[in-house]
Amino acid sequence: MIVNILMLTLTNTVRLVSDPMTTNNPGGTGRGSNAPSRREQILSAAAELFARYGFHGVGIDDIGAAVGISGPALYRHFRSKDAMLGEMLTGISERLLHGGRARTVNAGDPLTALEALVAWHVEFALTNSALITVHLRDLDSLTEPDRHRVRELQRGYVEVWVDTLRRCRPGTAEHTARASAHAVLGLINSTPHSALLDTARMSELLHRMAMNALLADHEDGHGTR
Amino acid sequence: MIVNILMLTLTNTVRLVSDPMTTNNPGGTGRGSNAPSRREQILSAAAELFARYGFHGVGIDDIGAAVGISGPALYRHFRSKDAMLGEMLTGISERLLHGGRARTVNAGDPLTALEALVAWHVEFALTNSALITVHLRDLDSLTEPDRHRVRELQRGYVEVWVDTLRRCRPGTAEHTARASAHAVLGLINSTPHSALLDTARMSELLHRMAMNALLADHEDGHGTR
DNA sequence: CCAGTGTGTTAATGATCGTTAACATCCTGA
């Protein structure tokens, strides 16, 4: 108790001790275990529910039931319902940004960088469709600080796309590149609404459509054939 | 009162009299006036709010305040908050479907039909970005019958796309065409998140990207130039 | 002139839901 008060009077961002409310260690009490921790179980279940019914459409009891505990027990793991959404969306945004950065710096020419970026986002969207849905839908259910953080990360990710695009097509205006990036992300993120093909075929289709949308070169609306 | 009871005992879908709760006449009491009726004012304001904060994030008082009246007065115009969302989303879905059908039947060859379809959706999305956002986000906040209706209309609209696509590229599997349609709709519907270019430039960009995504012809990921 | 309809207002109601309190249990480490 006294320790908690001291922590709060110092600063929120500095962690004096490992606090189960804010750390993400796998395996609970087990030492080397990499089984998903309770927090991760909960976040994953919550993501599915949020994706299907929306953040405000899901009750705390629903989330509890989904992991076999009931209701208020969740407060042993998260400070609040808002905190769950916050961790979920900052998590996905960080993963996207870092993954995108990693794939583009390890690529030689701009075109393979773009290719890698598309492949990365396609794979991510297909693997985490629930997260994508929540990310698109419940961004504004976040508390102000979390929303700010997520927006920052998003901006950074789009920046990666913009830079890569402009290296592929020098002379493209920044606004144009940004709009193109948003459009292609929208294309790829459509996969949660679709889910008609098996993963391999879907991946290939999205990849090809994305590249064509970005690079196919003709000026008027329809091609010559 | 007695009349209402009689109406309910008969059937819900048959309208015995013109009921302000379910009709959409413009101009209120004015006869030929085509100024937006109160209902339309309210729906439009509600659409903006729903787009920004989500259906559950907007209170009935907020909607009232947005049109200058306060709270429960809305119940003079709509049966419930759910009914507002219902009318809003069935409305947009019907407009999309009918507009899409109209543009494709009036086109000669498949390619110009597709072109017209793309142009139609781009124009619609740019003109009604709030509605698009709500449509993508709050579909599952609908009551069951409304959701069913909207899903039906959506299915029909996608069907128009699928048919047009398959006439452009015979031999395309239906599943593939459907997935492509969803992807391109996702691309075009990205415009509410973007809004960086002026309408003309944005329209042209989305149009070109959509056509390239659908028609550009090469098999592997990157083009030959 | 005046019934009635359309349109508003504010106050109460009732349900839902996030959060906290109070209490129980199991497991671990000194």
Add this chain to the structure above:
DNA sequence: TCAGGATGTTAACGATCATTAACACACTGG
């Protein structure tokens, strides 16, 4: 062995919010 932390449980609290009640008032058509 046993103190204490981690993790649950159920019951209460409090806020929010859609909906309804009760009332007011302009306007219009007979």
